[in-house]
Amino acid sequence: MAIKTKKYAFDKNKFIALSMKQLFQEQWMWLFVPLALILINAGLNIFDVYKNYWIYILTVIGALGYVIFWAIQFTGITQLEQYKQLFGKYRYEIDSRQILMKVSDTEGGVIKWDMVKSAYKEKEAHVLVLGKYQFLYLPFVIFSTDNDKKLFERIMKDKGLYQ
Known part of the structure; x- marks a missing residue:
């Protein structure tokens, strides 16, 4: 039967949302890299070993850049002719x-x-x-x-x- x-x-926005969800499920452990950089830098600042604030900004920009990169990739898939059948x-x-x-x-x-x-x-x-x-x-x-x-x-x- x-x-x-x-x-x-299949809605293109739903594809982007599902792809981003799958990306985060597969790569969540990479969240610890910017977190570790921020914590190490905070420790260096607290103990006056090396004072800098640029690492906070670059870490946030890098993490956001990575997420935006993948969002653009998934959005691009929805626009390409060879993926039209999806x-x-x-x-x-x-x-x-x-x-x-x-x-x-x-x-x-x-x-x-x-x-x-x-x-x-x-x-x-x-x-x-x-x-x-x-x-x-x-x-x-x-x-x-x-x-x-x-x-x-x-x-x-x-x-x-x-x-």
Whole structure:
């Protein structure tokens, strides 16, 4: 039995938000580098070993620059022609073997379940992670009935993607 959804286009702003969220989840430990620089400099200032204030400014600018760099990269992806297919309008047919992404009744693509690395449920959608910064975002509103939502969750549990 297959779940047939309504047509849906992945919102570009949602892609940027999900990508930034994944970036922070993967690279949160780098937050300690600017924090350590600030603490070391504070210690040097307190004990009059080396007084400087520029390191505080440069550390904050560097950390903000890193975050802004990635935000620009993810925004750029939404503008490039070769990534246009990420944000196209698709109708999904989901069953226990595969996910069909259909542009029309004759055109589309197949995503096998082994391509899905992980998945999680947000308050308004299911998010399937296909790779680094590659997502299938399936809002609850694209499912036709509550039974389709329940069947999708059952498939996700059977595949080991939900606990």
